[in-house]
Amino acid sequence: MARGDLTDAEWAILEPMLPAPTLGRGGRWGDRRRVINGILWRMRTGAPGRDVPERYGPWKTCYERYRRWASDGTWARLKRQVQGRAEAAGDIDWDAQVDSTIVRAHQHAAGARKGG
Numbered sequence: 001m002a003r004g005d006l007t008d009a010e011w012a013i014l015e016p017m018l019p020a021p022t023l024g025r026g027g028r029w030g031d032r033r034r035v036i037n038g039i040l041w042r043m044r045t046g047a048p049g050r051d052v053p054e055r056y057g058p059w060k061t062c063y064e065r066y067r068r069w070a071s072d073g074t075w076a077r078l079k080r081q082v083q084g085r086a087e088a089a090g091d092i093d094w095d096a097q098v099d100s101t102i103v104r105a106h107q108h109a110a111g112a113r114k115g116g
Helices: 008-017 032-045 059-071 074-088
Strands: none
Touching: 008 032, 008 074, 032 059, 059 074
């Protein structure tokens, strides 16, 4: 298992939430955990899709699975379910602290027009 891949405990929670594989064009679905780890790798690194390491399977499989699940709402549903589970366990603190600093700049620093 590579750094950032789903642990066995995380996979045990996530796997039952995934939609059932459908057999259609393209045949079998293969190792869903490996493909999801590839999708997570790409999101974490920001690398182009074609740079997904081979250990996660074909880059096109990762791309297609991400695209399909984004268009059918699977990712949004998974997010709601995982958040709901974590909130019920008391693992989420919804309080946020926001801090800011305001520094006034000279009018010319802001690009104001001259005279007139």
